[in-house]
Amino acid sequence: MRLSSLLAVAAFATEATVGAASSSSTACGCTNPLVRKEWRTLSTSQKKEYIKAVKCLASKPSQTGGIYDGAKSRYDDFVATHIVNTDLVHFVGFFQAWHRVFVNQYEQDLRNLCGYSGAQPYWNWSLDSESEESFLASPLFDPVTGFGGNGPYINSTGWTNITRQIPDNLGGGCVTDGPFVESKWKCNMGPVKNTTYNPRCMPRDISPAFAISKLNQSRVDWTLEADSYYEFDIRVEGGITVPTHGYHGGGHLGIGGNLGEVGDVYTSPGDPLFYMHHANMDRLWNKWQHKDWTVRQKDIGGPDTQFAYPFDFFGEVAYKNITIDYVMNFDNLIPDRQYYTVKEVMDIQGGTLCYKYKE
Ligand SMILES: *[C@@H]1O[C@H](CO)[C@@H](O)[C@H](O)[C@H]1NC(C)=O
Ligand SMILES: *[C@@H]1O[C@H](CO)[C@@H](O)[C@H](O)[C@H]1NC(C)=O
Ligand SMILES: *[C@@H]1O[C@H](CO)[C@@H](O)[C@H](O)[C@H]1NC(C)=O
Ligand SMILES: *[C@@H]1O[C@H](CO)[C@@H](O)[C@H](O)[C@H]1NC(C)=O
Ligand SMILES: *[C@@H]1O[C@H](CO)[C@@H](O)[C@H](O)[C@H]1NC(C)=O
Ligand SMILES: *[C@@H]1O[C@H](CO)[C@@H](O)[C@H](O)[C@H]1NC(C)=O
Numbered sequence: 016m017r018l019s020s021l022l023a024v025a026a027f028a029t030e031a032t033v034g035a036a037s038s039s040s041t042a043c044g045c046t047n048p049l050v051r052k053e054w055r056t057l058s059t060s061q062k063k064e065y066i067k068a069v070k071c072l073a074s075k076p077s078q079t080g081g082i083y084d085g086a087k088s089r090y091d092d093f094v095a096t097h098i099v100n101t102d103l104v105h106f107v108g109f110f111q112a113w114h115r116v117f118v119n120q121y122e123q124d125l126r127n128l129c130g131y132s133g134a135q136p137y138w139n140w141s142l143d144s145e146s147e148e149s150f151l152a153s154p155l156f157d158p159v160t161g162f163g164g165n166g167p168y169i170n171s172t173g174w175t176n177i178t179r180q181i182p183d184n185l186g187g188g189c190v191t192d193g194p195f196v197e198s199k200w201k202c203n204m205g206p207v208k209n210t211t212y213n214p215r216c217m218p219r220d221i222s223p224a225f226a227i228s229k230l231n232q233s234r235v236d237w238t239l240e241a242d243s244y245y246e247f248d249i250r251v252e253g254g255i256t257v258p259t260h261g262y263h264g265g266g267h268l269g270i271g272g273n274l275g276e277v278g279d280v281y282t283s284p285g286d287p288l289f290y291m292h293h294a295n296m297d298r299l300w301n302k303w304q305h306k307d308w309t310v311r312q313k314d315i316g317g318p319d320t321q322f323a324y325p326f327d328f329f330g331e332v333a334y335k336n337i338t339i340d341y342v343m344n345f346d347n348l349i350p351d352r353q354y355y356t357v358k359e360v361m362d363i364q365g366g367t368l369c370y371k372y373k374e
């Protein structure tokens with residue numbers, strides 16, 4: 016069912032729908048890339064401008080045409096699109112390419128709909144992963160110049176209605192400080208695979224021991240040592256058990272724990288930290304690519320179908336490895352543009368995309 020609908024989508028994409036230009040591209044390619052910077056290198060006023068733009072996006076009308084009951088704002092369009100595509104775009108070979116486009120569109124909308132003058136920042140979580148204390152003290156969690164901190168502790172040990180148990184989670188309730196407290200921020204859909212309007216406050220469940228075990232620099236270095244995209248993506252995504260997660264799960268579940276929004280694989284973009292995490296992952300993919308650009312600008316692989324990677328628990332799932340011509344579907348998220356090929360977004364300065372990372 017999943018496989019056949021995916022194939023139908025791929026077959027439906029024509030040259031014409033794939034060839035249209037996005038808002039970030041020009042006929043001349045990429046001459047003036049946006050420069051994505053680490054959060055703590057921004058000035059206080061730049062940080063505040065970014066947070067203000069995120070909240071602005073949540074005040075702008077949805078553009079997905081009313082197909083998602085709970086998508087009340089442009090911000091929600093991203094959450095809804097992620098929810099309905101979750102089972103298609105995670106643990107597959109185009110996982111990183113799909114999220115690259117997703118974050119790019121978010122950056123474009125912050126700028127074009129909300130007047131944000133900067134680039135999407137990233138969170139180099141390795142800087143905070145020397146110890147549990149340093150992780151909890153991350154400037155990303157600052158209530159004034161960051162995204163606020165943890166929710167109050169809820170003991171969810173042994174609950175059978177949650178996806179997995181992350182050890183040493185310290186929160187679970189809704190955030191109590193910063194710009195995304197209940198009176199100022201709502202998650203309008205979910206939990207999990209549900210786009211019905213269901214406004215909720217935003218929970219976090221920071222789990223510092225788990226976070227630092229997956230996000231520390233030695234883990235990153237090991238991930239970047241992969242010698243093919245196939246192997247790199249396996250190291251990034253990992254499996255879905257606590258020991259086998261890569262740094263992708265490390266960021267989601269290090270913040271999301273058992274009960275946090277960003278730990279819900281479907282609704283995770285409901286927490287704005289999602290974009291800080293995924294921008295850093297995108298930076299690391301780009302960094303990996305540029306260790307051998309001649310080869311790696313074309314190196315892609317991995318299954319077209321979820322759960323076919325040879326991970327701990329994955330069974331025998333029929334799949335094909337994707338190629339650079341694989342067509343990715345964004346449904347109604349991106350104006351004038353439903354499909355992107357992987358090839359178009361292999362280069363973050365290829366013209367379809369136009370940004371770079373400041374180290
Ligand atoms: C959470 O509850 C479990 C029992 O369900 C108990 O063993 C554990 O000590 C509790 N943890 C904390 C931090 O209170
Ligand atoms: C999950 O189970 C716990 C413990 O039984 C309960 O307190 C909680 O409300 C449940 N959550 C949901 C979303 O059903
Ligand atoms: C989806 O969410 C709505 C609103 O919270 C709820 O009424 C409905 O039962 C949910 N549907 C499913 C399939 O869980
Ligand atoms: C850092 O990551 C490695 C895995 O690459 C892990 O073995 C080590 O325990 C981690 N360090 C900490 C402090 O968690
Ligand atoms: C997909 O690629 C990997 C890595 O090159 C390879 O081991 C695997 O056999 C391939 N799978 C298929 C179905 O071709
Ligand atoms: C990210 O953090 C690690 C660990 O502190 C550091 O080695 C690296 O230089 C940082 N990179 C960037 C771009 O901030």
Ligand SMILES: [Cu+2]
Nearest residue numbers: 097105114280
């Ligand atoms: Cu995702």
